[in-house]
Amino acid sequence: MGTYKFKLPDIGEGIAEAEIVAWHVAVGDMVKEDQQLADMMTDKATVEMESPVAGKVVKLAGEVGDQIAIGSVLVEIETEGGAEAAAPAVEETEEQQPLADGIVEPTPAQAEEIPVTATAAAPKAEPAPAPAPEPKSAGSHAKVLASPAVRQRARDLGIDLSQVRTTSDRVRHADLDAYLLYNGGSVGGGAPARADETIKVVGLRRKIAENMQAAKRKIPHFALVEQFDVTDLEDTRAMMNRDRGDNPKLTLLPFLITAMSKAMADWPMINATYDDDANVVTRHGAVHMGVATQTDGGLMVPVIRDAQRMSVWQLAREISRLSDAARTGKASREELSGPTFTISSLGPMGGIASTPVINPPQVATIAVNKLQEIPVIVDGELEARKVMNLSLSCDHRVVDGWDAAQFLQTLKTYIENPIRLLSA
Structure with missing residues (x-):
């Protein structure tokens, strides 16, 4: 019998440690060669650790949420071999995996028994007087009549x-x-309270928490909300979908990204990043559009590269591909890094206004609120129009309120005029 010490390999350039986000084995388990042992996370890339040998797990390096240094022992496995083995290199796989929320509780030390000293019983409390009987209801002693x-x-x-x-x-x-x-609206005892649940904040959720805390602490946000009439745009979208052929079905998102890419050509301070350590603002020529995507593990932001070069059909394909990759855990590090601007949408649940949080080093982000059909006065006549609000948040260190307002007004000229939007 021998002990194989599986050491955490180098899983990325410049990475000094990785976080345990899921264990797939426990002490005492028998594992096979190439069986998955754990998921380790660096930044937003999750790497699967697989066992290079078969044997019995005798020791794990830590709990979910612990940080493990590169080169330190992650798992010890008892093998049939003789001498202690060293861990070979493990092939890197930068797939996003669903994050586990399991918590490993440490075994408490054995408590020392303490003799119980007999004490006199406390005097029994006198029963509370019974409440006075209420007057009888209509059917206390007879069948109640009711329809x-x-x-x-x-x-x-x-x-x-x-x-x-x-x-x-x-x-x-x-x-x-x-x-x-x-009875205050309550007939019975009410629904039982759900049991308390303790969840350790690890992996992607921990990264989100850290980024959002840093964003709100360092960035002086301001928000501006503008209403857009999308009646004509919705008619255009419906017409294009009827004749789409093999193209993916269009949502409003590709049209909005196209409009924003065009408006940013006039207002480049919106499509910018700010290095506050070097005190340098970079106004980007290319629009690398981050699309906030909800996954089982939390919010991820895959990036559409050079969105300004794409047609609405190309954008629709890329949005679908990247969203699927994020939700299935297959988005690469490259696909999850380097946005210059972010758009998020909750669709019908988007509310009428919001205050999205900027993801540094970006200086602006926009949220798409729900579409509504409301009565609007057009040329003195009352009409039913489809409208939606866009909520823009900006970093006030870099973007002035006037710039944000002008950007939204330019955006309005594209969104409310589909012919201009879709022209070259």
Whole structure:
């Protein structure tokens, strides 16, 4: 028998340590060669650690959430071989994996038993006086009279009709209403409280927490919300989708990205990054559009490179491809880094306004709020129009309010005029 010490390999240039985001084995487990042992995370890339040998796990380096130095022992495996082995190089796989929320509790030390000293029993408390009996309800000692509709409603609400007071010979809907009001809207004991749940903040969720904390601490945000009439744009989108052929179905997002890319040509301070350590602002010519995507592990931002060069059809394909890669854990480090601007959308759940948080070193981000059909006065006439709000957050160290307002007004000229938007 021998002990194989599997050491954490170098899993990225300049990486000194990695975080344990999931264990797939426990002490005492028998593992096979190439069986997955753990998921280790650096920045936003998760690397699967696989066992190079078969044997029994005898020691793990730490718990989920612990940071492990490169080159230190991650897992010890008891093998059939003789001498202690060294871990070979492990092939790097930079796939995003679903993050586990498991927590490994340490085994507590054995508590020393303490003899219990007998004490005199406390005097029994006197029972509280019984409340005075209330007047009898209408059906306390007889069958309660009520219509089938009232009985069904009472069953749905969980109300015992014999407990409902009535001023007539039968219980009516008004009596049920009075009963509910008298009981504060609660009939039974209410739903039981859900048990407390303790979740360790690890992996991608920890990265998100750190980035958002740094963003709100360092960046003086200001937000500006503008309403856009997208009636004509929606008609255009519907027409293009009817004749799309093999192209992907268009949502509003490719049109909005196209409009923003065009508007940034006039207002480059929006498509910028700020190195506050060097005190240098870089206004980018290319638009590398980050698209906030919700995954099981948390919010990720895959990046569309050179969005300003793409048609709405190309953008639709790229949005679909990158979103799928993020949600299935297959987005590469390159696809998750280097955005110059970020757009996020919750679709129908987007609310009417929001204050998105800027992801440094970017200096601006925009949130797409829900589309609504509302009455609008157009040329003195009342019309039903489709409108939506866009909420722009900017870094006030770099972007002035006037610049943000002008950017949104330029954006409006494209979004509300689809012919101009789609022209070269």
